[in-house]
Amino acid sequence: MNENNQLRDVFDAIADPTRRRLIHLLVDAEELPLELKGQFQMGRSAVSKHLAILKEAGLVLDRKVGRETRFRLNASPLREVQDWVAFYSKFWGTNMLRLNQLLEEEEE
Template sequence: MNTIYQKNDVFVAIADPTRRKLIHLLASTEELPLHELTPYFQMGRTAVSKHLSILKEADLVTNRKIGRETRYRLNATPLQEVKDWLSFYEKFWNEKALLLKNIVEE
């Protein structure tokens, strides 16, 4: 896969559990600085910052500077691509569940 494509790929960004947890944390608040996000992880600020950079490259996170502090905010718009992709499989599994139900009822 092309490295440039990977940097902007929302699926690559959400593949890591640390980044999914960051998304969850940012979804539950308006915005947070790095020093408030770091305690949720067993890694240093630099590692958390790298994960935030990957989310930012995928446009899942925006940031703004307030003095010396950088505050991060979730941009959930790219997650629509994930939702659209999963909706096909939701339909698939609903149809299979209905088929199984009909077989069991017979």
Template sequence: MNEKKPTRDVYEAVADPTRRKLLQLLADVEESPLNELTIHFEIGRTAVSKHLAILKEAGLVTSRKVGRETRFKLNASPLKEIQDWVAFYNKFWRARLSRLNQLLEEEEE
């Protein structure tokens, strides 16, 4: 299997609200052509295409040609990196809040 290594950081790719919306739209369907994605935005087809290119560079989107049309599909596996990063801080804050709660309870006694 010849997989390309992503050339763009996944955090950078999801930093933009338009790209996050594209990911959300692609999560709801098997795959979608550019023209069907474009109707959800107030920006042009070229701008949507550029956002998709960034998502593709991060490995979050794959594409395939069907005739003259390019269809895009979500590849959510790179999002695991973000999930793991958020999980670390979730654990961090749960521990801190638990300790604060414990201190407050001790103070009430």
């Protein structure tokens, strides 16, 4: 777990396409209410469960505004994903360079 004391793994939280779409919506808006009319073909309780999983992973913060709960993105846990992908991008970069060299040698 990282400094956010997460209850859920970030990779698990972003594995679902609905949660990735929620993250995308939160990037585009500073805050969103739970009522995301027309954004999903599911009920309020299903959206709420997805937001709860993102919150457990530290990716979503919420605050009460009257009777409404508003959600916003906390992107810092995504650094773990970025670091993991960066490690493997070095692997692919090196392999592509080797492949390019091999192809150039075959052309000669």
